[in-house]
Amino acid sequence: MSFNSLGTKSDPLVKKTINLLMRNGKRSKAENVLNKVLETLDKDYPGRAMHIFYLGILAVRQDIGVRLKPKPKKRRTRQSFNVYLPRLISPTSGLNIGIRSLLKSSRERSPSTPFWENLSIELLQASQNKGKVVEKRYSLNNLAVSNKRRVHFGIRNR
Secondary structure, three states: OOHHHHOOOOOHHHHHHHHHHOOOOOHHHHHHHHHHHHHHHHHHOOOOHHHHHHHHHHHHOOOEEEEEEOOOOOOOOOOOOOEEEEEEOOHHHHHHHHHHHHHHHHHHOOOOOOHHHHHHHHHHHHHOOOOHHHHHHHHHHHHHHHOHHHHHHHOOOO
């Protein structure tokens, strides 16, 4: 099974994933890696590879980010501490961040197994709302929610 038989070569999300997978302009290598990932998913779950791919990508997309505000100047009476400012992330940026974090976590998995196998495992776990990337997303959302009262500090009127 290849890209053409799945009909995914023209899919914008697949194109974006290939572009983020690509290193040093080697598009054909990135296509082959993604093709092996989809074949592995299709072998384990027949006819559901693209569904798992989409669910995994949408599960890791970021909606809210946190920016670290530097410590205020030292004062005698006041303790200085780091302030986390929540911020909204645009949908396209959120997809990029999610796909990048998915690729990063699959690269950090066991080096003895091939990268495409690690990526298929990460996609499968993400589609089930499990795995390292989804946990990281939830912890970041919790951090943003716990600091939402500080949002007015980050708004600047121009």
